[in-house]
Amino acid sequence: MEKRLEAGWLQRIVRSVLVWGSVGLLVWVPFLYAAIRRGRGSDWGRSRRSPSASA
Numbered sequence: 001m002e003k004r005l006e007a008g009w010l011q012r013i014v015r016s017v018l019v020w021g022s023v024g025l026l027v028w029v030p031f032l033y034a035a036i037r038r039g040r041g042s043d044w045g046r047s048r049r050s051p052s053a054s055a
Contacts, residue, residue: 007015
């Protein structure tokens with residue numbers, strides 16, 4: 001049997017950052033898709049029919 005080396009602290013930190021970064025990107029995918037479908041990729045916070053725009 002082969003002997004496996006224990007991961008060092010730096011490797012554990014890098015792995016954690018990669019995992020959390022991937023999860024964070026996956027969370028944004030539905031919002032990005034919705035913004036592109038509405039045709040307002042640069043405007044994330046305002047609705048299409050805001051009261052101030054019609055005044």
